[in-house]
Amino acid sequence: MSKRLRSSELCADCSGPDPSWASVNRGTFICDECCSVHRSLGRHISQVRHLKHTPWPPTLLQMVETLYNNGANSIWEHSLLDPASIMSGRRKANPQDKVHPNKAEFIRAKYQMLAFVHRLPCRDDDSVTAKDLSKQLHSSVRTGNLETCLRLLSLGAQANFFHPEKGNTPLHVASKAGQILQAELLAVYGADPGTQDSSGKTPADYARQGGHHELAERLVEIQYELTDRLAFYLCGRKPDHKNGQHFIIPQMADSSLDLSELAKAAKKKLQSLSNHLFEELAMDVYDEVDRRETDAVWLATQNHSTLVTETTVVPFLPVNPEYSSTRNQGRQKLARFNAHEFATLVIDILSDAKRRQQGSPLSSSKDNVELILKTINNQHSIESQDNDQPDYDSVASDEDTDLEAAASKANRQKSLDSDLSDGPVTVQEFMEVKNALVASEAKIQQLMKVNNNLSDELRIMQKKASRLEKQNSTPESDYDNTPNDVDPDDPGSSRKGRQRSVLWQGDGSVPDVAEAHTVPSPILPSTEDVIRKTEQITKNIQELLRAAQENKHDSYIPCSERIHVAVTEMAALFPKKPKSDMVRTSLRLLTSSAYRLQSECKKTLLGDSGPSTDIQLVTQQVIQCAYDIAKAAKQLVTITTKENNN
Template sequence: MSKRVRSREVCADCSAPEPRWASVNRGVLICDECCSIHRGLGRHSSQVRHLSHSGWPPSQLQMIQTLYGNGANSIWEHSLLDPSTSVSGKRKANPQDRVHPNKTEFIKAKYQMLAYVHRMPCREDDSVTAKDLSKQLHSSVRTGNLETCLRLLSLGAQANFFHPEKGNSPLHIAAKAGQILQAELLAVYGADPGALDSSGKSPIDYARQAGHQELAERLVEIQYELTDRLTFYLCGRRPDHRNGQHFIIPQMADSSLDLSEFAKAAKKKLQSLSNHQFEELAMDVYDEVDRRETDAVWLATQNHSALVTETTVVPFLPVNPEYSSTRNQGRQKLARFSAHEFATLVIDILTDAKRRQWGSSCESPKGSRHNSESQDNDQPDYDSVASDEESAQEATRGDSCNDGRTKVNVNMSSESSDLSDGPITVQEFMEVKTALTASEAKIQQLLKVNCHLSDELRSMQSKLNSLQTENTTLRWQTPSGQPHPQGSFSRHTPRGGRAMSMYETGSTAKQYTHRTEAVSQEDGVVLQPFPTNVIDFDSYSIFRSPLPVSEAGEANGEEDATLPCTEDVICKTEQITKNIQELLRAAQETKHESFLPCSEKICVAVTEMAALFPKRPSSETVRSSLCLLTSSASRLHGECQKSAEHAPCPSDIQLVTQQVIQCAYDIAKAAKQLVTVTTKENNN
């Protein structure tokens, strides 16, 4: 980038002049202080690289420049561009703000919580799903409009989406159209250059057939990005893919560890891993390489005359909430490897990656044939080569710092995943093939559940926003439809006189890991942790009676046409809504231990609201709404209680969260119906 262009650039997060770092997956430029916060978020949130001290592929740097120049930052700060946001007190950070807590809270809300991203309107009859967004992405990548594709990806479009009618993925379309910048963006978001279309062709084949040779060569480099990065980290060289050289295996100058029984046992365990386990380990080591190289660049570019604050330290890989606790612990242990130990592990991974890619062309220990199902998945795969001593200072390797992707493909053949150099029998081949098919089916199922869960969260947000808007309107009306005197309901009204979105608190809520209470600055209240098992649900008839409300009323006398005061119903509905917001925040932040306390608060609020109505309302709508309200609350509490008692495994936690969100949605829907009916009847 020229000095003339650089002089006009400002940090996307605090507007400081002349930013020196870039967030590759966000398409923005950032200053040193903001970069230190981005690094603490982890590569799954932000992938940072230095603009001048990192080795950039030319097309990837051009992609960042294009996105930044075309206003990609407005995607992540959409709601802050609305003048009405000044009423809520939300504002962008500035260069004079303190790193902690001002800039840190803003950046976490912006990129972790996505608090300012535009949320597409969702209606029951026209909901926008991840599939719809992915189809739009499939069509958009044929053009050069990068910011449109980044916006779709930010909303949940899938980079590896396989179009059922077209029979290919977005990367196939971008390759055919020669859109190299679109291909770079898709690759950053995990698109696989080796994916096959319905005819068995890869995006590389598409690019070559269309005459886009430069793009085809870049896609090959992306396909081998993981092993290339590991090789360059050790020896400063990259394979010559144009001439068919796809692997370089460096050798240790001191091979004493390689001769030990300890090292041989570690290599055997590495070779016995399934393809999926090996790929996870390789990706974790890739992230650790990125951390160490970024540390080297960071130390080389900082002003060492100034005091070093805690913002400059990233001692180990940050926690990725999408990974299990076991995997996160194993990732953090990589920081304890000395330079020699870590280099040995990297060489072993490169050697085994080549063996899995090319079958038995590389040396491997005899008699190391293991069944991947016998692996103990409860222990980190690379504990056997870990060091208990603190790691030595990693030698800096010039100014080279290559990029990586959140999803990196090792590109291994499934037939050779669990086999040594011995001959492959038909039975062994079929066993491996069957295991791979089952794994792929499980992955697809989890992907569908994840997409559905994201849709449910967006739908729930829209419903609650609509309900709060109606409540705000009704609060200022008397039963005759006239406005209340000003201040009548001021204790229920958020600042600015509008309903607060459940995601707005992401901009100001404290990010807490070891605290037991949440502070909402907009409401100005403190939500104390609700003690478990304080409520005796047997004392409430709606949970004790096996009959729905409508049936129980028939045994207790005549129908009652009276309805409670609209103001009381609105007040209780707001209480229910506030508790549901707290539950959804817990779901969004994956704090599943908070589900049960939140459900108990919701059940108490539902009980109080149901108590406002007669035992046997004459209105069929009221009876059905009360039945839905109470039964959904009971079902919500049951789901949360089962979740707390049985501690579901990580693969099932999304299903549990989906059930909890559905119950919360039914409660909100029933509460809205009761408010609507009560208001209508009282006005008549």
């Protein structure tokens, strides 16, 4: 990163102090709360990066800083600067506004609807206007005036515009002039560094010719940004482009004996896609990698009390209205791939990207992105088991969907394990590419930080709950949660009976928390009881994460058993069939994740999974399960606190 931000800098959307995120394509710095809304809009609206915890190409960060410091935000708030806006009651958000609906509505209007951007006078032929703007952009990029170019792009100028008279693109012009920040801006808006001009030269050729070697090297990096990002996600390193290495690809066990029929069919369809459709699929996977990596940073940096109650979670890729509904469904289903499944898909894409660049692509077929996504979904058993539920929502920020998707993973785990055991990647080869799962250590650190934060806020909430119960205690509002108490909605059910509904026998099946014939109950346990059980869970998760950090793999199983007991006791506090959908989905996530955790931890036994079991891959799955358990417990604390205080 270049120079650190000054403490005087403010969020572009609400003017809050010390913004810690950047919207790369908007040239602004934003605070945590506003960033949560940006994330829910999707990368086609705003591409967010954390200023400290995300790796930055130095010139890309310098580009964003330059835009911010030169008033790029006024482009998106042009009409709000007009005194008439104040008179009409239109104003931007302020730090005291609630995230929902105040900040969210303003941010959507500002970036999604472009409600405050300066409008050009209407013309009969819009294409002429776009062409004129693109020609202006073509001329402007030879200078260092970034905000002028951003303004033109915001009005509809095309970053990849090919000038019919000049015979080149804006990126050729910027490269010839050595304008590296302009090149960064153009690339963010879709300029292709591989485009040749009328003489057959690329922008990098002109950069080298002009002695702009840093720019030339950066243009090569931009050209391979998609595959570099996918490779870095898997193994934490990038190809050495300077020495002619443009791909890092895992070694695949490509023997037909190791491939199931579904896997072979999926691979064949992937290879038979046209280049255009393959690029679409690769871009979708790129967006999912970005979502997962941003989630990891989000997890490590947020105030988690605020995160649950105020800001928006992004459980899967938000809807892009420019894509078909089938493509949007396929994009969102990528979130259901576990770490091993998703890595296998990424490896297949990297392999085919290299094949397409260096070899002769297979003949194009009638297969399309929708078909390949469907096949891959079937291969990895990620189709939804509830056909009555929609595959995606018009607003991709519903935590219920995330919880249900995570909960249903456990119901599929047995079939996934059997599929993966005969998958196309051997454990040894997979782990060589994963480079000992460098990311696992970072994930452990993040989760331990989250767990510490959760423990702290639980103690605070417990004190508040105790005070509230003392103040508001009445016979009607007291809930008796003693171990031998009877469920109010089911006089014949004892605590032991309730426990049976959430216990499992380890045979691969996870029972639903609620029994179908039970009448839904609106009654929830006391906040204090839920907090007490959650503290037990988080304490045991802390111990498990510490064992993972210290490579004490023999501690996994006893830790998972203690977590299982704590989860069972917590689930037993709730009615058999809670009335609240959020409670049901949170309980389902809690219990199924505990089951998955036990299943993963058992793989550390040599006799359970065989000598080829890779402990690093198991550790990554264990960490994910622990996160899901902590997330579900935290959600239950939030729900019960809110309901009991109403």
